[in-house]
Amino acid sequence: MSDKIRSEDVFGLARHYRFQYEEAQGCYVLLFPEGMIKLNGSAGEVIKRVDGKKTVADIVAECKAAFPDVPDLEGDVLAMLQLAYDKAWIARKE
Amino acid sequence: MAQQNNGTELHGTPKPLWLLAEITYRCPLHCAFCYNPTDYVTHTQNELSTEQWIKVLREARKMGALQLGISGGEPLLRDDIEAIVAEAGSLGYYSNLITSGVGLTEKRIAEFKRGGLDHIQLSMHDITKEINNFITDTNTFELKKKVAAMIKAYDYPMVLNVVIHRYNIEHIGEILEMAEAIGADYVELANTQYYGWSLINRAQLMPSKEQLEKAEAITNQFRKRVGNKMKVFFVVPDYYATRPKKCMNGWGQVFMIVTANGDVLPCHSARSLPGLTFPNVREAESLEWIWNESPAFNKYRGDGWMKEPCRSCPEKEKDLGGCRCQAYLLAGDAEGADPVCTKSPYRHLIDEAIEEAKNPKIAAQPIIFRTDKNSKKLLEGELRERAQAFHALP
Numbered sequence: 001m002s003d004k005i006r007s008e009d010v011f012g013l014a015r016h017y018r019f020q021y022e023e024a025q026g027c028y029v030l031l032f033p034e035g036m037i038k039l040n041g042s043a044g045e046v047i048k049r050v051d052g053k054k055t056v057a058d059i060v061a062e063c064k065a066a067f068p069d070v071p072d073l074e075g076d077v078l079a080m081l082q083l084a085y086d087k088a089w090i091a092r093k094e
Numbered sequence: 095m096a097q098q099n100n101g102t103e104l105h106g107t108p109k110p111l112w113l114l115a116e117i118t119y120r121c122p123l124h125c126a127f128c129y130n131p132t133d134y135v136t137h138t139q140n141e142l143s144t145e146q147w148i149k150v151l152r153e154a155r156k157m158g159a160l161q162l163g164i165s166g167g168e169p170l171l172r173d174d175i176e177a178i179v180a181e182a183g184s185l186g187y188y189s190n191l192i193t194s195g196v197g198l199t200e201k202r203i204a205e206f207k208r209g210g211l212d213h214i215q216l217s218m219h220d221i222t223k224e225i226n227n228f229i230t231d232t233n234t235f236e237l238k239k240k241v242a243a244m245i246k247a248y249d250y251p252m253v254l255n256v257v258i259h260r261y262n263i264e265h266i267g268e269i270l271e272m273a274e275a276i277g278a279d280y281v282e283l284a285n286t287q288y289y290g291w292s293l294i295n296r297a298q299l300m301p302s303k304e305q306l307e308k309a310e311a312i313t314n315q316f317r318k319r320v321g322n323k324m325k326v327f328f329v330v331p332d333y334y335a336t337r338p339k340k341c342m343n344g345w346g347q348v349f350m351i352v353t354a355n356g357d358v359l360p361c362h363s364a365r366s367l368p369g370l371t372f373p374n375v376r377e378a379e380s381l382e383w384i385w386n387e388s389p390a391f392n393k394y395r396g397d398g399w400m401k402e403p404c405r406s407c408p409e410k411e412k413d414l415g416g417c418r419c420q421a422y423l424l425a426g427d428a429e430g431a432d433p434v435c436t437k438s439p440y441r442h443l444i445d446e447a448i449e450e451a452k453n454p455k456i457a458a459q460p461i462i463f464r465t466d467k468n469s470k471k472l473l474e475g476e477l478r479e480r481a482q483a484f485h486a487l488p
């Protein structure tokens with residue numbers, strides 16, 4: 001099932017997942033019925049942009065614009081999205 | 095990049111990420127495997143009020159609590175769950191109602207949805223009847239089916255929890271098929287843990303090793319067949335393991351339980367431990383004090399309390415010595431290694447229990463169901479022969 005994500009793909013959060021910023025933890029979290037995942041800063045920045053409308057290319061572009069000083073950002077963003085997809089945190093919109 | 099940790103791994107001061115509200119000990123069911131305290135009947139008259147619960151939710155949220163479980167007893171016996179759910183929703187909790195389904199109506203579920211409840215965990219209680227009912231297609235299954243359909247209709251993820259014991263373990267294949275038929279997204283096959291009522295009924299409930307292995311094999315086959323459609327968790331019974339579980343992920347590390355009468359506990363059965371007074375939200379200055387400062391919450395935090403063989407054990411980070419309540423209830427030694435551990439000097443108690451469960455005479459003793467009447471009887475010292483072997487049970 002772990003196919004590769006493509007730049008024109010649009011992803012949304014998986015059904016029943018919730019994403020929010022946690023003041024007390026100082027990080028973004030993903031919540032789902034059997035647990036939770038704490039996201040580090042860059043992972044949070046990527047998942048934050050997964051909204052069921054933006055394409056993968058849009059997300060990459062946005063991240064690049066937001067963090068112009070980070071080298072090789074594209075690879076990191078794609079890897080994060082692939083991981084999120086493989087783990088079924090995010091789902092492809094048809 | 096991301097760490098999956100179920101809220102477990104934390105650096106610095108521990109935070110009560112999981113708040114469990116054991117909102118009432120009243121329950122229309124009488125499960126033999128219930129882990130509620132056997133003296134629960136003393137806590138059914140003095141439940142916290144709606145306002146007190148709301149205060150608890152607010153304080154805990156400020157301290158970092160994120161996951162909220164609303165359980166019991168049967169939480170739906172209280173008519174203020176709607177208000178509590180709505181408060182939890184507005185505070186940003188990820189909230190879960192843990193219910194037998196008895197008392198869930200269309201009107202209530204609609205209200206829960208509006209209030210922001212995130213999921214409902216439906217327990218398949220009284221499972222022998224349940225499974226019989228399922229196979230014979232009679233009333234209780236109809237109720238569960240109706241509740242399950244409601245859960246679906248309101249677009250809730252369906253989480254089924256099935257407590258596994260000798261009487262239903264051989265039906266595990268059918269249980270899984272039933273779960274599939276009603277569209278479950280997650281199924282937790284939780285082997286009975288022996289506390290409270292289930293401890294008294296241990297010899298009657300414990301499956302054999304052969305039954306367990308078969309059940310695991312069937313579960314694995316089922317997993318292969320359904321793939322990602324349904325997540326199946328099989329919680330192994332620790333008696334058949336050689337190392338204990340990391341109980342509650344460590345004392346006072348991530349879990350905080352507030353009971354019906356307002357006691358605050360680091361684990362369900364902590365009140366069975368000797369020499370500890372658990373703070374109550376009615377009296378303590380704040381939840382923060384309870385979590386951070388109270389002697390009870392610091393008693394078994396970390397590993398400073400350990401003695402041998404745990405103290406110098408290379409595996410101590412993995413299980414933190416196991417469960418304090420189990421060590422006390424079985425061996426009378428609250429600081430001892432969990433008797434499940436094969437390094438524990440008390441391991442023979444577990445092996446004896448396994449043997450005892452094989453003894454047809456003992457296993458044929460009647461089950462003591464969780465009822466108000468039996469709770470009173472135990473308090474008054476009746477049924478002594480069944481409770482005697484265990485420390486801290488009446």
Ligand code: SF4
Pocket residue numbers: 121122123124125127128129130166167168194219220464
């Ligand atoms: S285990 Fe059974 S008896 Fe105990 S609280 Fe749950 S439904 Fe009630």
Ligand code: SF4
Pocket residue numbers: 337338403404405407408409410411413414415416431432435436437438
């Ligand atoms: S000796 Fe104690 S710390 Fe070591 S594995 Fe056994 S229970 Fe865990």
